[in-house]
Amino acid sequence: MIGEIIAIGDELTSGRIANTTSVFAARQLFLAGHEIYAMHTIGDTPKLIGEALKRAINRVDFVIVTGGLGSTTDDLTNEAVADALDRPATLNKALLEKIRSQLQGGTTQLRGLEKLAWLPEGAEVLNADERMAGYMLVHESTPVFFLPGVPFQARKLLVDYVLPIISSWTENSGKHILMRLYKTVGLPEYAINQRLSRIEADNQVNLGYYPVDSEVHVSLTVANQDGGVTEELFTRTDQKIRQALGRHLYGTDQETLAGVVGKILRKNALMLSVAESCTGGLISSQITKVAGSSSWFNGGVVAYSNHVKEIMLDVEHQLLVDHGAVSGQVAQAMAVNLARRTGSEVAISVTGIAGPGGGSAEKPVGTVYIGLFMNNEVSDTLYTFAGSREEIQAITSQTALNSVRLALLT
Amino acid sequence: MIGEIIAIGDELTSGRIANTTSVFAARQLFLAGHEIYAMHTIGDTPKLIGEALKRAINRVDFVIVTGGLGSTTDDLTNEAVADALDRPATLNKALLEKIRSQLQGGTTQLRGLEKLAWLPEGAEVLNADERMAGYMLVHESTPVFFLPGVPFQARKLLVDYVLPIISSWTENSGKHILMRLYKTVGLPEYAINQRLSRIEADNQVNLGYYPVDSEVHVSLTVANQDGGVTEELFTRTDQKIRQALGRHLYGTDQETLAGVVGKILRKNALMLSVAESCTGGLISSQITKVAGSSSWFNGGVVAYSNHVKEIMLDVEHQLLVDHGAVSGQVAQAMAVNLARRTGSEVAISVTGIAGPGGGSAEKPVGTVYIGLFMNNEVSDTLYTFAGSREEIQAITSQTALNSVRLALLT
Numbered sequence: 001m002i003g004e005i006i007a008i009g010d011e012l013t014s015g016r017i018a019n020t021t022s023v024f025a026a027r028q029l030f031l032a033g034h035e036i037y038a039m040h041t042i043g044d045t046p047k048l049i050g051e052a053l054k055r056a057i058n059r060v061d062f063v064i065v066t067g068g069l070g071s072t073t074d075d076l077t078n079e080a081v082a083d084a085l086d087r088p089a090t091l092n093k094a095l096l097e098k099i100r101s102q103l104q105g106g107t108t109q110l111r112g113l114e115k116l117a118w119l120p121e122g123a124e125v126l127n128a129d130e131r132m133a134g135y136m137l138v139h140e141s142t143p144v145f146f147l148p149g150v151p152f153q154a155r156k157l158l159v160d161y162v163l164p165i166i167s168s169w170t171e172n173s174g175k176h177i178l179m180r181l182y183k184t185v186g187l188p189e190y191a192i193n194q195r196l197s198r199i200e201a202d203n204q205v206n207l208g209y210y211p212v213d214s215e216v217h218v219s220l221t222v223a224n225q226d227g228g229v230t231e232e233l234f235t236r237t238d239q240k241i242r243q244a245l246g247r248h249l250y251g252t253d254q255e256t257l258a259g260v261v262g263k264i265l266r267k268n269a270l271m272l273s274v275a276e277s278c279t280g281g282l283i284s285s286q287i288t289k290v291a292g293s294s295s296w297f298n299g300g301v302v303a304y305s306n307h308v309k310e311i312m313l314d315v316e317h318q319l320l321v322d323h324g325a326v327s328g329q330v331a332q333a334m335a336v337n338l339a340r341r342t343g344s345e346v347a348i349s350v351t352g353i354a355g356p357g358g359g360s361a362e363k364p365v366g367t368v369y370i371g372l373f374m375n376n377e378v379s380d381t382l383y384t385f386a387g388s389r390e391e392i393q394a395i396t397s398q399t400a401l402n403s404v405r406l407a408l409l410t
Numbered sequence: 411m412i413g414e415i416i417a418i419g420d421e422l423t424s425g426r427i428a429n430t431t432s433v434f435a436a437r438q439l440f441l442a443g444h445e446i447y448a449m450h451t452i453g454d455t456p457k458l459i460g461e462a463l464k465r466a467i468n469r470v471d472f473v474i475v476t477g478g479l480g481s482t483t484d485d486l487t488n489e490a491v492a493d494a495l496d497r498p499a500t501l502n503k504a505l506l507e508k509i510r511s512q513l514q515g516g517t518t519q520l521r522g523l524e525k526l527a528w529l530p531e532g533a534e535v536l537n538a539d540e541r542m543a544g545y546m547l548v549h550e551s552t553p554v555f556f557l558p559g560v561p562f563q564a565r566k567l568l569v570d571y572v573l574p575i576i577s578s579w580t581e582n583s584g585k586h587i588l589m590r591l592y593k594t595v596g597l598p599e600y601a602i603n604q605r606l607s608r609i610e611a612d613n614q615v616n617l618g619y620y621p622v623d624s625e626v627h628v629s630l631t632v633a634n635q636d637g638g639v640t641e642e643l644f645t646r647t648d649q650k651i652r653q654a655l656g657r658h659l660y661g662t663d664q665e666t667l668a669g670v671v672g673k674i675l676r677k678n679a680l681m682l683s684v685a686e687s688c689t690g691g692l693i694s695s696q697i698t699k700v701a702g703s704s705s706w707f708n709g710g711v712v713a714y715s716n717h718v719k720e721i722m723l724d725v726e727h728q729l730l731v732d733h734g735a736v737s738g739q740v741a742q743a744m745a746v747n748l749a750r751r752t753g754s755e756v757a758i759s760v761t762g763i764a765g766p767g768g769g770s771a772e773k774p775v776g777t778v779y780i781g782l783f784m785n786n787e788v789s790d791t792l793y794t795f796a797g798s799r800e801e802i803q804a805i806t807s808q809t810a811l812n813s814v815r816l817a818l819l820t
Contacts, residue, residue: 011620013446015437016591016629020428022451027425036423038458039451041432044618048448072603072619113600150621152797181426190523193482208454209482210421211560219426274691274712280698281684281691284712288690291766291799299714301722302684302694308709308752312722342718356701387562389701 001061001166003029005039006052008067008077009149013043021066021147021154028163033177044068044076050084057142062166064158067149069133071113077146078120085139087120095125126161136165176227178234182218182241183255184248185402192216195244205237214395215257218245250405257401258286258293264408265296265346272404273344274300275313275334277325278352278368282397298342303334303351313337326351326363328380331371336378346408347373348400352383354392368396374407411471411576413439415449416462418477418487419559423453431476431557431564438573443587454478454486460494467552472576474568477559479543481523487556488530495549497530505535536571546575586637588644592628592651593665594658595812602626605654615647624805625667628655660815667811668696668703674818675706675756682814683754684710685723685744687735688762688778692807708752713744713761723747736761736773738790741781745790749783756818757783758810762793764802778806784817 005025011017019041026036037060042048049068056063068077082088096117116133119125123135126145133148134157145162147154184192189211196218200207208219220237224230242249251260265272274283274297281302287293301312306325309315314337315330323329334349352368359365366385371378383399385392415435421427429451436446447470452458459478466473478487492498506527526543529535533545536555543558544567555572557564594602599621606628610617618629630647634640652659661670675682684693684707691712697703711722716735719725724747725740733739744759762778769775776795781788793809795802 009620010618011627011629012433013436013449014440014629015433015435015446016440016618016627017620017622018428018430018433023422023425023428025425026423030424030426036425036453038462039423041449043446052448070619071600074618152801190481208420208426208484209480210419210427212427217421217426219421219424273718276691276694278698279695280703280707280709281686281694281712282698284686284691284714285689285695288688288692288712288714288764289800289803293690294714297690297714299687299690299712299718299722301711302691302698302709304694304698304704304707304709305752308683311751312709312711341721342715354698390699391562393699 001169002035002037003062003064003166004037004056004060006049006056006063006065007039007041007149008044008049008065009041010043010074012041012067021149021151024151024155025064025066025158028158029166031179032163032167034166044074046076046080046083049077049080053081053084053144057139057144061142063142063144064147064162065144066147066154069116069146069148070150071115075115078118081120081137081146085120085137087122087137087139089118090121092117092119092123092125095119126157134161136162176225176230177221177223178230179219179221180234180238181253182220182245182249183251183257184216184218184245185214185250185257185398186248187216189216192218192245192248196241199237199240199244204233213391214398247406247409250402256286256290257398257405259290261401261405261408262287262290262293262296264405268408270296270345270408271298271343272296273298273338273342273347274400275303275338275347275349275371276300277303277309277334277350278354279350279393279397279400280304282393283348283350283400286397286401298344300338300342300347309334314341324363326353326367326369328369328371328382331369331380332378333371335371335373335380339373345374346404347371348404349373350396350400352392352396354389354396356389366392368392368399370396370400370403372403372407374404411579412445412447413472413474413576414447414466414470416459416466416473416475417449417451417559418454418459418475419451420453420484422451422477431559431561434561434565435474435476435568438568439576441589442573442577444576454484456486456490456493459487459490463491463494463554467549467554471552473552473554474557474572475554476557476564479526479556479558480560481525485525488528491530491547491556495530495547497532497547497549499528500531502527502529502533502535505529536567544571546572586635586640587631587633588640589629589631590644590648591663592630592655592659593661593667594626594628594655595624595660595667595808596658597626599626602628602655602658606651609647609650609654614643623801624808657816657819660812666696666700667808667815669700671811671815671818672697672700672703672706674815678818680706680755680818681708681753682706683708683748683752683757684810685713685748685757685759685781686710687713687719687744687760688764689760689803689807689810690714692803693758693760693810696807696811708754710748710752710757719744724751734773736763736777736779738779738781738792741779741790742788743781745781745783746788755784756814757781758814759783760806760810762802762806764799764806766799776802778802778809780806780810780813782813782817784814 126134206221303309339347349371355365536544616631713719749757759781765775
């Protein structure tokens with residue numbers, strides 16, 4: 001089925017907030033085999049909301065609208081629906097009762113929240129048991145789903161209600177689609193493109209190229225009426241892609257670089273520690289976003305000041321004086337001493353200049369040393385990165401994690 | 411002026427990548443006094459690109475298109491422009507020469523990149539000196555800016571070329587606009603709304619409410635033909651808002667919670683250290699995103715395992731056995747011992763259960779203790795947060811930073 005997503009909110013058209021919900025919805029729908037005709041973002045203006053809604057209802061199979069359902073005075077979606085689709089707001093008494101019972105008194109609060117119980121005529125509340133705005137409306141045979149703008153609420157309603165409803169209509173229809181996302185590090189986009197250009201020439205498969213921070217992601221999509229053909233073609237192309245990308249391919253789909261590093265460490269029963277100077281906790285943070293990382297990550301030190309490098313990581317004062325904090329010698333000392341202290345088999349360290357200040361002619365902003373302790377040996381590598389402070393921190397973090405991955409694979 | 415933004419790429423409509431460039435563009439344009447009629451995201455389909463482009467050209471004053479200008483085979487924007495606007499691709503010889511001279515040989519590379527020198531008829535290259543795709547085209551009196559999909563390139567071209575060009579057309583026209591974003595922590599959206607509802611009733615000013623993670627941001631926009639009236643109204647409303655929000659207001663516009671904490675610390679010549687268990691480096695990472703944070707942040711320990719809590723933070727083994735790692739006693743020990751070791755005047759610690767595993771009936775997922783050492787005294791507070799692993803880590807990190815802010819203000 002083909003759908004359209006409309007996100008509503010002045011906070012979005014004025015660029016104050018990134019629209020993460022539409023992205024999430026698009027991804028889930030795409031993975032379920034649907035196509036997104038277009039995604040729109042419009043302000044809290046009932047007239048524009050109505051126009052976009054009517055246009056979408058006329059040309060696609062389903063519409064998802066997010067935002068503008070809240071209790072504050074700038075939430076105008078229901079008003080727009082009432083006007084544009086001629087469906088006046090009516091009081092949903094069951095919903096009102098529920099809001100009242102959940103509030104335990106507090107009449108001032110209630111006045112604001114009562115607004116949530118007024119829905120357009122014909123609206124069916126998506127979730128009878130949870131305290132979230134969200135309803136479905138079938139207008140001129142086209143289902144329209146209205147979800148709140150609060151990301152986690154919209155996501156929950158989408159996954160628990162919207163996707164199952166859409167899927168129940170489309171089972172056994174349309175093409176069989178298989179899709180995989182290949183995630184690479186260490187090569188620029190055009191080099192990845194060249195490695196895969198022959199595979200792409202086969203026009204039964206579709207490849208997309210997406211630089212993401214310093215990674216390049218490649219999507220493979222195979223679609224065919226015959227499920228057997230889809231699968232055979234997918235398997236064959238998958239092998240070719242893996243061969244062409246080699247070690248630059250670190251994972252697929254939802255895998256993260258930190259998650260992949262963790263998988264390899266756990267398989268080898270190794271523990272990791274991290275000593276960070278210029279990345280200031282980013283590497284550890286990416287690691288601990290992975291659920292279950294405690295089984296392969298001990299922790300480490302954010303050695304931002306030289307004093308912390310000395311007292312927490314036993315970096316000798318004279319070493320800092322002789323070579324500077326940003327040096328291969330200090331990177332090595334940080335890694336080996338952290339491993340020794342924590343008893344970790346693997347330790348990684350970074351020390352560098354993320355900018356915007358702190359650079360010199362000899363060591364400009366972007367100069368980074370990464371130290372690696374493994375198999376009782378320590379080494380360091382010098383990198384020169386470019387970009388803003390956050391970009392340099394991000395690529396340093398990623399390069400450090402990738403160094404661990406490549407070393408573990410050897 | 412009123413504009414429209416069109417972002418192109420299958421990676422966007424399939425939800426694989428969030429469209430950060432449109433958000434950035436919308437924000438910059440809004441702050442420069444322009445209005446965004448709508449933002450659209452469409453796939454790499456020349457027909458759809460052409461339709462969206464023609465519709466936008468007919469109804470707004472300027473159009474910004476991002477994406478699809480690269481060298482890979484799925485970049486189809488120029489093709490779409492050629493068809494939809496009847497402007498065939500023509501070779502820009504100066505551009506080709508530049509690409510050639512920058513490549514230093516490498517004919518295989520060149521073949522891929524030569525594509526970048528073919529632009530729609532009438533296109534003017536935005537930046538003669540840099541190696542970035544990007545051009546302007548005036549079609550039926552409407553300027554259309556084509557920018558690359560790579561975020562940092564699009565941002566640079568937008569700030570350096572597009573905004574100055576648009577501003578040069580609009581100087582001294584239109585309304586005088588003043589805008590400020592108020593960032594709050596610790597109150598839900600409806601409570602903020604209630605505090606500000608009287609101010610909002612004054613319909614010469616516009617307030618918007620935006621929950622962002624666990625913060626609520628409030629925008630104030632004042633627009634008037636008379637610059638004096640705008641300023642007077644803005645100043646008066648600003649005072650009222652600050653009074654109504656009190657200590658829940660931590661900063662405005664581009665300020666971050668970590669940046670505000672840093673400002674107060676620096677003013678008081680205090681140094682901060684952080685000991686993190688369940689946030690795993692996130693607090694330190696948010697702190698070190700702030701440029702110049704080395705003048706108020708020493709660093710700290712990511713004490714993920716109990717072993718690291720013992721050896722790096724001197725948490726007594728018996729304390730961990732008696733109370734568990736997730737306890738007020740351990741949070742206090744982490745904070746006070748870290749301060750002692752690093753010599754920091756202020757130290758914050760967190761220990762908790764971010765989930766999805768690790769919870770129990772007594773200490774469910776979301777149980778978090780935050781320890782605070784300041785003025786040679788240590789305290790701890792118990793919180794019970796809800797959400798996914800990443801959400802619990804995010805709100806813990808924010809609550810910890812806010813605890814430091816509130817304590818410093820007292």
